[in-house]
Amino acid sequence: xxxxxxxxxxxxxxxxxxxxxxxxxxxxxxxxxxxxxxxxxxxxxxxxxxxxxxxxxxxxxxxxxxxxxxxxxxxxxxxxxxxxxxxxxxxxxxxxxxxxxxxxxxxxxxxxxxxxxxxxxxxxxxxxxxxxxxxxxxxxxxxxxxxxxxxxxxxxxxxxxxxxxxxxxxxxxxxxxxxxxxxxxxxxxxxxxxxxxxxxxxxxxxxxxxxxxxxxxxxxxxxxxxxxxxxxxxxxxxxxxxxxxxxxxxxxxxxxxxxxxxxxxxxxxxxxxxxxxxxxxxx
Ligand code: NAP
Numbered sequence: 001x002x003x004x005x006x007x008x009x010x011x012x013x014x015x016x017x018x019x020x021x022x023x024x025x026x027x028x029x030x031x032x033x034x035x036x037x038x039x040x041x042x043x044x045x046x047x048x049x050x051x052x053x054x055x056x057x058x059x060x061x062x063x064x065x066x067x068x069x070x071x072x073x074x075x076x077x078x079x080x081x082x083x084x085x086x087x088x089x090x091x092x093x094x095x096x097x098x099x100x101x102x103x104x105x106x107x108x109x110x111x112x113x114x115x116x117x118x119x120x121x122x123x124x125x126x127x128x129x130x131x132x133x134x135x136x137x138x139x140x141x142x143x144x145x146x147x148x149x150x151x152x153x154x155x156x157x158x159x160x161x162x163x164x165x166x167x168x169x170x171x172x173x174x175x176x177x178x179x180x181x182x183x184x185x186x187x188x189x190x191x192x193x194x195x196x197x198x199x200x201x202x203x204x205x206x207x208x209x210x211x212x213x214x215x216x217x218x219x220x221x222x223x224x225x226x227x228x229x230x231x232x233x234x235x236x237x238x239x240x241x242x243x244x245x246x247x248x249x250x251x252x253x254x255x256x257x258x259x260x261x262x263x264x265x266x267x268x269x270x271x272x273x274x275x276x277x278x279x280x281x282x283x
Contacts, residue, residue: 184221
Protein backbone atom coordinates (compact mmCIF):
# COMPACT_ATOMS: atom_id res chain seq x y z
CA UNK A 1 0.00 0.00 0.00
CA UNK A 2 1.35 3.45 -0.87
CA UNK A 3 2.17 5.71 2.04
CA UNK A 4 0.23 8.85 2.93
CA UNK A 5 1.54 11.94 1.14
CA UNK A 6 2.59 14.48 3.75
CA UNK A 7 2.93 18.24 3.37
CA UNK A 8 5.23 19.96 5.87
CA UNK A 9 4.93 23.69 6.47
CA UNK A 10 7.53 25.52 8.58
CA UNK A 11 11.24 24.79 8.47
CA UNK A 12 12.49 26.38 11.68
CA UNK A 13 14.54 24.86 14.50
CA UNK A 14 11.87 22.21 15.08
CA UNK A 15 10.33 21.83 11.64
CA UNK A 16 13.49 20.68 9.87
CA UNK A 17 14.39 17.77 12.18
CA UNK A 18 10.74 16.72 12.46
CA UNK A 19 10.26 16.65 8.68
CA UNK A 20 13.51 14.67 8.44
CA UNK A 21 12.02 11.94 10.64
CA UNK A 22 9.14 11.48 8.19
CA UNK A 23 11.45 11.36 5.17
CA UNK A 24 13.59 8.76 6.97
CA UNK A 25 10.41 6.76 7.59
CA UNK A 26 9.91 6.79 3.79
CA UNK A 27 6.83 8.97 3.67
CA UNK A 28 6.61 11.06 0.50
CA UNK A 29 7.06 14.58 1.91
CA UNK A 30 6.53 17.96 0.27
CA UNK A 31 7.86 20.97 2.19
CA UNK A 32 7.09 24.68 2.20
CA UNK A 33 8.72 27.52 4.12
CA UNK A 34 7.98 31.24 3.99
CA UNK A 35 11.59 32.19 3.29
CA UNK A 36 13.75 30.19 0.94
CA UNK A 37 17.03 28.44 1.67
CA UNK A 38 16.04 26.19 4.58
CA UNK A 39 14.70 23.44 2.33
CA UNK A 40 17.99 22.38 0.68
CA UNK A 41 18.91 19.59 3.08
CA UNK A 42 15.40 18.10 3.00
CA UNK A 43 15.31 18.33 -0.79
CA UNK A 44 18.62 16.44 -0.89
CA UNK A 45 17.01 13.76 1.28
CA UNK A 46 14.20 13.42 -1.27
CA UNK A 47 11.55 15.96 -0.27
CA UNK A 48 9.62 17.82 -2.94
CA UNK A 49 9.51 21.59 -2.50
CA UNK A 50 6.30 23.61 -2.96
CA UNK A 51 6.34 27.35 -3.49
CA UNK A 52 3.11 28.00 -1.56
CA UNK A 53 0.84 26.33 1.01
CA UNK A 54 -1.79 26.15 -1.72
CA UNK A 55 0.45 24.13 -4.05
CA UNK A 56 1.59 21.94 -1.16
CA UNK A 57 -2.02 21.16 -0.24
CA UNK A 58 -2.84 20.17 -3.81
CA UNK A 59 -0.34 17.35 -3.78
CA UNK A 60 -0.67 16.01 -0.21
CA UNK A 61 -3.23 14.30 2.06
CA UNK A 62 -1.98 15.16 5.53
CA UNK A 63 -0.64 18.67 6.07
CA UNK A 64 1.48 19.48 9.12
CA UNK A 65 2.25 23.00 10.35
CA UNK A 66 5.20 23.81 12.60
CA UNK A 67 5.37 27.59 12.53
CA UNK A 68 6.02 30.34 15.03
CA UNK A 69 2.73 31.74 16.24
CA UNK A 70 -0.94 32.62 15.59
CA UNK A 71 0.03 35.21 12.99
CA UNK A 72 1.99 32.64 11.02
CA UNK A 73 -0.91 30.17 11.17
CA UNK A 74 -3.29 32.83 9.88
CA UNK A 75 -0.93 33.60 7.02
CA UNK A 76 -0.56 29.93 6.07
CA UNK A 77 -4.33 29.42 5.96
CA UNK A 78 -5.61 32.74 4.72
CA UNK A 79 -3.02 34.24 2.35
CA UNK A 80 -3.81 34.60 -1.35
CA UNK A 81 -1.86 31.37 -1.91
CA UNK A 82 -2.88 29.84 1.43
CA UNK A 83 -4.33 26.47 2.38
CA UNK A 84 -7.91 27.71 2.27
CA UNK A 85 -7.52 28.60 -1.40
CA UNK A 86 -7.55 24.95 -2.43
CA UNK A 87 -9.76 21.87 -2.20
CA UNK A 88 -9.24 20.38 1.27
CA UNK A 89 -12.03 17.77 1.46
CA UNK A 90 -10.86 14.55 3.07
CA UNK A 91 -7.49 15.97 4.15
CA UNK A 92 -6.22 16.23 7.71
CA UNK A 93 -4.38 19.33 8.87
CA UNK A 94 -2.25 18.91 11.98
CA UNK A 95 -1.04 22.09 13.63
CA UNK A 96 1.95 21.22 15.83
CA UNK A 97 2.90 24.86 16.54
CA UNK A 98 2.38 26.28 20.02
CA UNK A 99 -0.50 28.65 19.41
CA UNK A 100 -3.73 29.79 21.05
CA UNK A 101 -6.72 27.50 21.59
CA UNK A 102 -8.72 30.30 19.96
CA UNK A 103 -6.95 30.04 16.61
CA UNK A 104 -7.28 26.25 16.75
CA UNK A 105 -11.06 26.60 17.08
CA UNK A 106 -11.22 29.16 14.27
CA UNK A 107 -9.14 27.11 11.82
CA UNK A 108 -10.87 23.85 12.82
CA UNK A 109 -14.19 25.42 11.90
CA UNK A 110 -12.81 26.62 8.52
CA UNK A 111 -11.60 23.07 7.88
CA UNK A 112 -14.92 21.53 8.90
CA UNK A 113 -16.77 23.78 6.44
CA UNK A 114 -14.54 22.23 3.76
CA UNK A 115 -14.99 18.63 4.99
CA UNK A 116 -11.41 18.51 6.22
CA UNK A 117 -10.13 17.59 9.69
CA UNK A 118 -8.07 19.86 11.93
CA UNK A 119 -6.03 18.64 14.89
CA UNK A 120 -4.05 20.79 17.31
CA UNK A 121 -0.99 18.74 18.24
CA UNK A 122 1.71 20.82 19.93
CA UNK A 123 4.82 19.13 21.21
CA UNK A 124 6.90 19.03 24.34
CA UNK A 125 10.63 18.50 23.86
CA UNK A 126 13.13 20.47 21.85
CA UNK A 127 15.52 20.06 18.93
CA UNK A 128 17.27 17.02 20.40
CA UNK A 129 13.98 15.16 20.89
CA UNK A 130 12.83 16.26 17.42
CA UNK A 131 16.02 14.81 15.91
CA UNK A 132 15.42 11.45 17.55
CA UNK A 133 11.64 11.15 17.24
CA UNK A 134 11.24 11.41 21.01
CA UNK A 135 8.81 14.31 21.31
CA UNK A 136 5.70 14.23 23.49
CA UNK A 137 2.63 15.17 21.46
CA UNK A 138 -0.68 16.36 22.92
CA UNK A 139 -3.65 16.33 20.60
CA UNK A 140 -7.01 18.07 20.50
CA UNK A 141 -9.79 17.55 17.94
CA UNK A 142 -11.83 14.63 16.65
CA UNK A 143 -10.55 11.44 18.22
CA UNK A 144 -11.15 9.42 15.04
CA UNK A 145 -9.02 11.88 13.02
CA UNK A 146 -6.28 11.50 15.63
CA UNK A 147 -6.40 7.69 15.34
CA UNK A 148 -6.08 8.07 11.56
CA UNK A 149 -2.82 10.00 11.73
CA UNK A 150 -1.34 8.38 14.84
CA UNK A 151 1.14 6.27 12.81
CA UNK A 152 2.58 9.52 11.44
CA UNK A 153 2.75 11.16 14.86
CA UNK A 154 4.43 8.04 16.22
CA UNK A 155 7.39 8.73 13.90
CA UNK A 156 7.82 12.11 15.58
CA UNK A 157 7.20 11.33 19.22
CA UNK A 158 7.54 8.67 21.89
CA UNK A 159 4.03 9.54 23.09
CA UNK A 160 1.06 10.96 21.17
CA UNK A 161 -1.93 11.43 23.41
CA UNK A 162 -5.43 12.64 22.63
CA UNK A 163 -6.47 15.02 25.41
CA UNK A 164 -9.86 16.36 24.29
CA UNK A 165 -11.74 18.54 21.83
CA UNK A 166 -10.21 21.17 19.55
CA UNK A 167 -7.88 23.45 21.50
CA UNK A 168 -7.25 20.95 24.32
CA UNK A 169 -3.80 20.14 22.95
CA UNK A 170 -2.95 23.85 23.02
CA UNK A 171 -4.26 24.19 26.58
CA UNK A 172 -2.12 21.27 27.76
CA UNK A 173 0.92 22.73 26.02
CA UNK A 174 0.47 26.17 27.61
CA UNK A 175 0.27 24.53 31.03
CA UNK A 176 3.50 22.58 30.37
CA UNK A 177 5.32 25.63 29.06
CA UNK A 178 4.41 27.60 32.17
CA UNK A 179 6.32 24.98 34.12
CA UNK A 180 9.17 25.21 31.60
CA UNK A 181 9.47 28.96 32.20
CA UNK A 182 9.41 28.48 35.98
CA UNK A 183 12.06 25.74 35.83
CA UNK A 184 14.30 27.83 33.63
CA UNK A 185 14.07 30.97 35.71
CA UNK A 186 14.43 28.91 38.89
CA UNK A 187 17.56 27.20 37.63
CA UNK A 188 19.09 30.52 36.57
CA UNK A 189 18.32 32.16 39.93
CA UNK A 190 19.66 29.16 41.85
CA UNK A 191 22.98 29.22 40.00
CA UNK A 192 23.31 32.99 40.46
CA UNK A 193 22.64 32.72 44.19
CA UNK A 194 25.14 29.88 44.62
CA UNK A 195 27.77 31.76 42.58
CA UNK A 196 27.31 34.82 44.81
CA UNK A 197 28.12 32.61 47.77
CA UNK A 198 31.29 31.31 46.10
CA UNK A 199 29.99 27.98 44.80
CA UNK A 200 31.24 27.02 41.32
CA UNK A 201 28.54 26.39 38.70
CA UNK A 202 30.05 23.01 37.79
CA UNK A 203 30.01 21.87 41.43
CA UNK A 204 26.44 23.02 41.92
CA UNK A 205 25.24 21.29 38.74
CA UNK A 206 26.90 18.04 39.78
CA UNK A 207 25.03 18.21 43.09
CA UNK A 208 21.70 19.04 41.43
CA UNK A 209 22.25 16.25 38.91
CA UNK A 210 22.58 13.65 41.64
CA UNK A 211 19.77 15.07 43.78
CA UNK A 212 16.05 14.32 43.42
CA UNK A 213 15.50 17.76 41.85
CA UNK A 214 17.89 17.02 38.98
CA UNK A 215 16.42 15.98 35.63
CA UNK A 216 17.17 15.91 31.90
CA UNK A 217 16.10 19.53 31.55
CA UNK A 218 18.29 20.88 34.37
CA UNK A 219 21.19 18.90 32.85
CA UNK A 220 20.75 20.33 29.33
CA UNK A 221 20.10 23.92 30.39
CA UNK A 222 22.61 23.79 33.27
CA UNK A 223 25.30 22.69 30.81
CA UNK A 224 24.30 25.55 28.49
CA UNK A 225 24.89 28.04 31.31
CA UNK A 226 28.13 26.33 32.30
CA UNK A 227 29.44 26.49 28.73
CA UNK A 228 28.07 29.98 28.07
CA UNK A 229 26.09 28.61 25.07
CA UNK A 230 22.88 30.45 24.36
CA UNK A 231 22.19 29.61 20.70
CA UNK A 232 18.43 29.09 20.39
CA UNK A 233 17.04 25.58 20.55
CA UNK A 234 13.86 27.17 21.92
CA UNK A 235 14.03 30.92 21.41
CA UNK A 236 13.32 33.13 24.41
CA UNK A 237 10.81 35.12 22.31
CA UNK A 238 8.72 31.94 21.99
CA UNK A 239 8.42 31.43 25.76
CA UNK A 240 7.26 35.05 26.04
CA UNK A 241 4.62 34.24 23.40
CA UNK A 242 3.56 31.14 25.34
CA UNK A 243 3.37 32.90 28.72
CA UNK A 244 1.24 35.61 27.11
CA UNK A 245 -1.04 32.96 25.63
CA UNK A 246 -1.33 31.31 29.06
CA UNK A 247 -2.18 34.70 30.56
CA UNK A 248 -4.89 35.16 27.92
CA UNK A 249 -6.25 31.76 28.96
CA UNK A 250 -6.55 33.04 32.52
CA UNK A 251 -3.42 31.85 34.31
CA UNK A 252 -2.89 34.27 37.18
CA UNK A 253 -0.86 32.39 39.76
CA UNK A 254 2.05 34.25 41.46
CA UNK A 255 4.91 32.41 39.74
CA UNK A 256 3.31 32.61 36.28
CA UNK A 257 2.91 36.39 36.63
CA UNK A 258 6.50 36.81 37.76
CA UNK A 259 7.89 34.62 34.98
CA UNK A 260 6.00 36.56 32.31
CA UNK A 261 7.46 39.84 33.56
CA UNK A 262 11.01 38.44 33.81
CA UNK A 263 10.99 36.96 30.32
CA UNK A 264 9.26 40.00 28.81
CA UNK A 265 11.92 42.27 30.30
CA UNK A 266 14.61 40.08 28.71
CA UNK A 267 13.02 39.80 25.27
CA UNK A 268 14.36 42.92 23.58
CA UNK A 269 17.98 41.91 24.32
CA UNK A 270 17.83 38.13 24.32
CA UNK A 271 14.68 37.21 22.35
CA UNK A 272 16.56 35.43 19.55
CA UNK A 273 18.74 33.43 21.95
CA UNK A 274 17.69 30.31 23.85
CA UNK A 275 15.28 30.82 26.75
CA UNK A 276 18.09 29.89 29.13
CA UNK A 277 19.61 33.28 28.24
CA UNK A 278 17.32 34.45 31.05
CA UNK A 279 20.43 33.65 33.12
CA UNK A 280 22.33 36.49 31.40
CA UNK A 281 19.38 38.85 31.83
CA UNK A 282 19.17 38.14 35.57
CA UNK A 283 22.94 38.37 36.00
P1 NAP B 1 11.54 28.99 14.63
O1 NAP B 1 12.85 28.32 14.53
O2 NAP B 1 11.45 30.41 15.08
O3 NAP B 1 10.79 28.82 13.20
C1 NAP B 1 9.56 29.45 12.98
C2 NAP B 1 8.97 28.99 11.66
O4 NAP B 1 7.73 29.70 11.44
C3 NAP B 1 9.85 29.30 10.43
O5 NAP B 1 9.64 28.30 9.47
C4 NAP B 1 9.26 30.64 9.97
O6 NAP B 1 9.51 30.92 8.61
C5 NAP B 1 7.79 30.39 10.20
N1 NAP B 1 7.05 31.65 10.29
C6 NAP B 1 7.18 32.62 11.21
N2 NAP B 1 6.33 33.64 10.98
C7 NAP B 1 5.66 33.30 9.84
C8 NAP B 1 4.64 33.93 9.09
N3 NAP B 1 4.14 35.12 9.44
N4 NAP B 1 4.18 33.29 7.99
C9 NAP B 1 4.68 32.08 7.63
N5 NAP B 1 5.63 31.42 8.30
C10 NAP B 1 6.12 32.02 9.40
O7 NAP B 1 10.56 28.21 15.61
P2 NAP B 1 10.70 26.72 16.19
O8 NAP B 1 11.64 26.73 17.34
O9 NAP B 1 10.87 25.76 15.08
O10 NAP B 1 9.22 26.55 16.82
C11 NAP B 1 8.07 26.36 16.00
C12 NAP B 1 6.87 26.24 16.93
O11 NAP B 1 7.06 25.15 17.84
C13 NAP B 1 6.65 27.49 17.81
O12 NAP B 1 5.27 27.67 18.01
C14 NAP B 1 7.32 27.10 19.13
O13 NAP B 1 6.78 27.79 20.23
C15 NAP B 1 7.03 25.61 19.18
N6 NAP B 1 8.00 24.77 19.92
C16 NAP B 1 9.33 25.01 19.82
C17 NAP B 1 10.22 24.19 20.54
C18 NAP B 1 11.71 24.40 20.48
O14 NAP B 1 12.40 23.85 21.35
N7 NAP B 1 12.25 25.14 19.54
C19 NAP B 1 9.73 23.16 21.34
C20 NAP B 1 8.35 22.94 21.39
C21 NAP B 1 7.50 23.75 20.68
P3 NAP B 1 10.87 31.70 8.18
O15 NAP B 1 11.93 30.66 8.08
O16 NAP B 1 10.50 32.31 6.88
O17 NAP B 1 11.14 32.74 9.25
